[in-house]
Structures are given as C-alpha cells and as structure tokens.
Amino acid sequence: MLRYIVSRIAMQFAVLIASTIIIFFLLHLAPGNPATLLNGGHPPSPATLKYFNQLYGFDRPLPVQYLIWLRHVLEGNLGTSVATRTSVASVIVPRIGLTLFLTIYAVAIMVVIGVPLGIVSAVFRSGPSDFLASVGTLTFTAIPTYVTGVVMAVVFGVELQWFPALGGGDTGSFLTRLDHLTLPAVALGLSSMALASRITRSAVIGELEKPHITGARARGFSGPRVVAKHAVRGSLVPVVTIVGAQVGYLLGGAVVIEYAFGLNGLGSLLVSSVQGKDYAVVQAIALFITAEFLLISLLVDLLYGLIDPRVRLVGRTA
Amino acid sequence: MSSAASDVLAFERDTSSRAAGGRFEGLFQKIVVVTSAVILLVIVCCALFAPWLAPHSPNTIHLFNPYSPPSRGFPFGQDSAGRDILSRLIYGARLSLLGPSIVVGIAFAVGVPLGFLAAYRGGFTDGLISRVFDVVFAFPPLLLAVVIVATFGASFNTAVFAVAITYIPLMGRVVRSAALVERSKTYVEECRLQGYGAWRILFVHMMPNIGRVLIGQTTLYFAYGLLDLSALSFLGLGAQPPQIDWGGMLENANQGVFQSATGVVFPAVAIVLLVVSLNFIADWALDYESRKAGQL
Numbered sequence: 001m002l003r004y005i006v007s008r009i010a011m012q013f014a015v016l017i018a019s020t021i022i023i024f025f026l027l028h029l030a031p032g033n034p035a036t037l038l039n040g041g042h043p044p045s046p047a048t049l050k051y052f053n054q055l056y057g058f059d060r061p062l063p064v065q066y067l068i069w070l071r072h073v074l075e076g077n078l079g080t081s082v083a084t085r086t087s088v089a090s091v092i093v094p095r096i097g098l099t100l101f102l103t104i105y106a107v108a109i110m111v112v113i114g115v116p117l118g119i120v121s122a123v124f125r126s127g128p129s130d131f132l133a134s135v136g137t138l139t140f141t142a143i144p145t146y147v148t149g150v151v152m153a154v155v156f157g158v159e160l161q162w163f164p165a166l167g168g169g170d171t172g173s174f175l176t177r178l179d180h181l182t183l184p185a186v187a188l189g190l191s192s193m194a195l196a197s198r199i200t201r202s203a204v205i206g207e208l209e210k211p212h213i214t215g216a217r218a219r220g221f222s223g224p225r226v227v228a229k230h231a232v233r234g235s236l237v238p239v240v241t242i243v244g245a246q247v248g249y250l251l252g253g254a255v256v257i258e259y260a261f262g263l264n265g266l267g268s269l270l271v272s273s274v275q276g277k278d279y280a281v282v283q284a285i286a287l288f289i290t291a292e293f294l295l296i297s298l299l300v301d302l303l304y305g306l307i308d309p310r311v312r313l314v315g316r317t318a
Numbered sequence: 319m320s321s322a323a324s325d326v327l328a329f330e331r332d333t334s335s336r337a338a339g340g341r342f343e344g345l346f347q348k349i350v351v352v353t354s355a356v357i358l359l360v361i362v363c364c365a366l367f368a369p370w371l372a373p374h375s376p377n378t379i380h381l382f383n384p385y386s387p388p389s390r391g392f393p394f395g396q397d398s399a400g401r402d403i404l405s406r407l408i409y410g411a412r413l414s415l416l417g418p419s420i421v422v423g424i425a426f427a428v429g430v431p432l433g434f435l436a437a438y439r440g441g442f443t444d445g446l447i448s449r450v451f452d453v454v455f456a457f458p459p460l461l462l463a464v465v466i467v468a469t470f471g472a473s474f475n476t477a478v479f480a481v482a483i484t485y486i487p488l489m490g491r492v493v494r495s496a497a498l499v500e501r502s503k504t505y506v507e508e509c510r511l512q513g514y515g516a517w518r519i520l521f522v523h524m525m526p527n528i529g530r531v532l533i534g535q536t537t538l539y540f541a542y543g544l545l546d547l548s549a550l551s552f553l554g555l556g557a558q559p560p561q562i563d564w565g566g567m568l569e570n571a572n573q574g575v576f577q578s579a580t581g582v583v584f585p586a587v588a589i590v591l592l593v594v595s596l597n598f599i600a601d602w603a604l605d606y607e608s609r610k611a612g613q614l
Contacts, residue, residue: 252460
C-alpha cells in the first residue's frame with residue numbers, strides 16, 4: 001500500500017509541476033510582453049518595468065524566470081493586483097471560504113442524494129423506471145449549470161422567494177450562509193447528482209447479477225444486507241471515479257455559478273479579473289484551483305487503493 | 319465537465335447495456351431519436367436561412383420598449399434594449415452551431431492523428447503523447463479555457479480556440495483506446511504484413527471500424543463544446559456584441575432578470591434542446607455500436 005501511495009503522490013506532483021509550467025508560460029504566449037500584461041494591459045513606465053525585472057527577472061532567460069516565479073509562489077508571494085493595488089494573496093484569501101463552502105455543499109448534494117438514489121433505483125428496477133432513469137439522467141446531465149442557476153434563481157429566489165436569489169450571506173452565521181448558498185449549490189450539483197445516481201445505478205445492477213450475490217442470497221442473507229454489504233461494496237470503484245471526476249467539474253462550474261448568483265468567491269473574482277485584465281490574480285486563482293483539483297484526484301486514487309486491494313498491486317510484477 | 323461526463327457515460331454504456339439488456343429500446347428510442355433529429359434540423363435551418371426567417375433585424379434597438387412581453391409583432395418578446403428575442407435566437411443559432419463545429423473540427427484534426435499514433439507506435443511515443451494529455455486533464459475543464467481567454471483577450475475566436483485545446487486530449491484518448499483494440503486484430507496484422515504504411519492502415523482499414531464510435535463521440539463533444547462556449551459567453555468571455563450567441567443572450571437576460579424573467583427562458587430552452595437532442599443522437603450511435611459488438 002505504501003508503495004502505491006508514494007507512486008500516486010509522485011505522479012500527481014509531476015503533473016502539478018507541469019501545470020505550473022503551463023500557467024507560467026501562458027503569460028509569455030500572450031500578445032505583448034509579460035510586464036505589460038501584469039501592468040493591466042498598459043505599457044509599463046520605465047520605473048515599473050525596472051521593478052518587474054527586479055522582481056521576476058523578465059530580462060533573464062525563460063527557465064530562470066520560471067524558477068524565480070516558482071520561488072515567489074512557494075513563498076506565498078503571488079504578485080500585486082492591478083485592480084486593488086494590494087497583494088494578490090490579500091485579495092484571494094478572504095474569498096476562498098465561500099468557494100470551498102459552495103463546492104463542498106454541491107459535492108454533498110451529489111453524494112448524499114445521488115448515490116442512494118442510484119442504489120434504490122437499481123434495487124427497484126423495472127421496464128418503465130429504466131426508461132425514465134435513462135431519459136431523465138440524459139436530460140439532466142445536458143442542462144448546464146448556468147441554465148439551472150438562472151432558472152432556479154428566478155423560480156425559487158424571485159418568484160417564490162423561498163431562498164435569497166443573490167449574495168452569499170458573507171457576514172452571517174453558518175446558517176445564513178447555508179440559506180444563501182442552497183440555491184447555488186443545488187444548481188451546481190444537480191447534473192452531477194443525476195450522473196452520480198445513474199452511474200451508481202448501473203454499477204449496482206451489474207454487481208447484483210454476479211455469482212457472489214447469488215451465493216450470498218443462497219446462504220440466506222436478507223435482501224437489504226446483500227445490497228448494503230455485498231453489492232454496494234463491489235460497485236464502489238466506478239462510483240468513486242464519477243464522484244472524483246465530477247468534483248473537478250464542480251470546481252470549474254463554481255466559477256459560472258458564482259458569477260450567475262453574484263457570490264463573492266474565487267470564481268467571480270476570476271471572471272472579473274479576466275475582464276479587467278488583472279493577470280496576476282488570474283494566474284493565482286488558476287494555480288489554486290488546479291492544485292485543489294490535483295489534490296482531489298490524489299485522494300480519489302488513494303481511495304481506490306482502500307476499496308479495491310487489487311489496485312495497490314498495479315506496477316508490481318506477479 | 320465534458321471529459322468526466324462522456325467518460326463515465328462510455329463506461330456506463332458498457333456495463334448497463336449488458337446488465338439491463340439495453341437501456342431504452344425499440345419504439346421509445348426511435349421516437350426520441352427522430353424527434354432529436356428534427357429539432358437539430360430545425361436549428362440548422364434557422365442558422366442557414368436566418369435572414370429570411372427572422373421577422374426583425376436582430377440588432378435593431380427599440381429603446382422605448384425594453385423587456386416587452388411577447389406580442390403580435392414580437393412573438394418571444396423584447397430584450398433589455400428592445401431587440402426582438404425571436405430574431406436574435408434565429409441569428410444566434412449561427413454562432414452557437416459554428417463555434418462547436420470548429421471546436422470538434424480542431425479536436426478531430428489534431429486529436430485523431432495523435433491518438434492513433436500513440437496506439438499504433440506504443441512505447442515512448444505513446445508515453446509522451448499520453449503524458450501531454452494528462453497535463454491538459456490536470457486542469458478543471460472550464461478553468462483552462464478561462465485562463466487561455468485571459469491570456470489572449472475575450473473574443474469568439476479565442477473562446478473557440480481555448481475550448482478546442484481542452485477537447486484535443488479527449489478526442490485523442492478515445493481514438494487511442496479504440497485503435498488499441500483494433501490494432502490487436504488479425505486484419506491489421508495482415509495489412510502490416512502486406513507492407514502498408516501506418517496512415518494507410520488507419521484511414522483505409524481501421525477508420526471504418528472505429529468510425530461509428532468516432533461519430534458518436536464527436537456528436538457528444540459537439541454538445542459539450544456548445545455548453546462550454548455558451549458558458550464562456552455567459553461569463554462575458556466569448557462572443558462580444560454585436561455578435562449574437564445563445565450564451566450571450568442568456569447573460570443579457572440574466573442581467574435584467576428582475577425586470578423580465580421570460581427573457582431568460584428562450585435562450586436557455588434553445589441551448590438545452592440542442593444539447594439534449596445531440597445527446598440522444600450520440601447515445602443512439604454509440605449504443606448501436608455496443609449492441610453490434612454484443613451480437614458478434
């Protein structure tokens with residue numbers, strides 16, 4: 001198991017390094033020079049240029065520049081925001097909480113509702129429900145988060161006024177926040193929930209037809225016990241895969257949802273920074289979300305090892 | 319979003335169609351697929367014949383009646399600047415179809431040769447190409463597109479390019495795994511013994527066998543490309559006015575959602591209708607493939 005853990009960590013670390021290289025070099029692919037880009041799209045004055053050169057070494061070879069940049073990032077110095085003229089870290093850090101809250105809330109909706117729904121519909125499957133399940137999930141997975149978000153804001157926020165339609169309840173207590181983020185989280189998590197329940201359903205159906213389930217039933221175990229202890233356990237790998245993959249999708253989708261609901265999270269900051277050409281902030285948020293995504297992929301990989309002992313042996317001979 | 323969903327749908331297709339004996343078959347499937355094809359055809363016609371079909375000019379502003387509800391002259395109502403929503407929807411079909419077409423075109427032109435090369439050559443080439451794909455997959459899908467747009471400036475062209483970049487590895491990976499299966503078959507061995515070159519084997523001999531999977535996946539990616547491009551437009555990072563696309567219309571309607579909630583409905587329905595239809599068509603194409611494989 002240790003060997004498996006180490007190899008997964010090494011792998012994800014290599015990918016993380018590669019992605020920082022891409023994020024860094026995109027700055028150099030942009031039209032104009034990087035100093036102009038970091039200066040909000042305006043040509044920097046000689047003094048500013050000198051400052052940038054001193055800080056990032058823009059007059060030195062590219063690989064050196066990358067290492068300088070990486071050192072700054074590791075030290076937590078992400079540059080200066082053109083919009084606020086303060087450090088990027090001070091702009092970003094206060095917004096992380098909301099984005100994490102929203103994402104975790106959406107993941108919870110997907111897991112707590114989607115997975116049991118899939119198990120139940122696998123156990124009680126029949127002709128018409130099979131048809132409904134596939135048409136229903138194909139339809140739900142096709143509805144993009146921004147449509148769900150806008151429609152839900154209109155119906156539940158503006159017309160029915162069950163939940164607040166705008167704002168994140170930033171200053172309030174946990175419950176205020178929960179209230180404000182319910183609509184966005186449902187909008188964000190809905191299609192993932194549909195997909196998760198669909199995958200769970202077919203994985204459990206596949207598992208229920210295996211001989212070991214028949215064996216368990218033959219030994220007289222009760223129906224619920226067979227499902228809970230035998231079928232669900234055996235079908236966990238695809239379920240974990242889809243949940244892990246969907247978390248990545250939710251991280252990207254949160255950007256859109258925050259914008260649609262006017263929430264002060266990382267995503268809406270990313271959008272306004274792109275529109276306002278605040279490149280240092282864009283870079284920092286991209287790094288943060290990518291690192292978050294890779295961390296989750298790593299956790300999913302490690303979960304595989306826990307669920308399915310065969311996975312731990314990959315790469316080992318005999 | 320696209321990557322995960324399509325992967326898992328592909329996985330799910332494998333397991334469930336075997337386990338549950340096909341998902342929805344016969345008459346139901348025929349009705350759904352034919353309806354989808356008709357919807358697709360209507361939207362394509364809107365795009366092609368927009369100037370003849372649209373009752374008004376899509377960018378004519380009527381400042382005195384913003385957010386007018388549907389009326390005789392304006393069947394879908396008017397938007398924040400009093401423009402005719404129906405005409406904008408019809409004209410919007412153009413970019414909304416053109417964008418994803420270019421995305422899958424680029425993904426196809428680059429991804430297919432790369433994926434095939436990886437499967438066919440194996441070893442170092444495969445490792446290299448697969449690692450490059452992995453790095454692109456390291457970013458949450460929409461995020462990479464947003465960062466690329468940040469780098470090159472917001473426009474329709476940049477958005478299409480940015481989304482296309484994220485679809486190349488998706489396409490490449492599908493082709494790679496399909497070609498890996500084909501490569502081990504005897505007819506490919508035979509072709510090699512004949513001394514045929516790699517590209518000839520791919521295009522003349524393997525393509526007909528993986529064609530249907532490719533068409534199904536391409537349809538799916540077209541749908542997801544539309545969703546991603548609309549998302550970028552919704553964020554104001556895609557097509558810029560006076561260009562019209564449905565994502566941008568949704569954004570515009572959303573800004574004025576407290577004045578008129580109906581304006582949101584039409585572009586939303588248009589996007590969802592198109593995507594759902596494409597999904598059903600893709601599902602049918604891929605499902606056919608797996609059924610055929612099951613019979614053999």
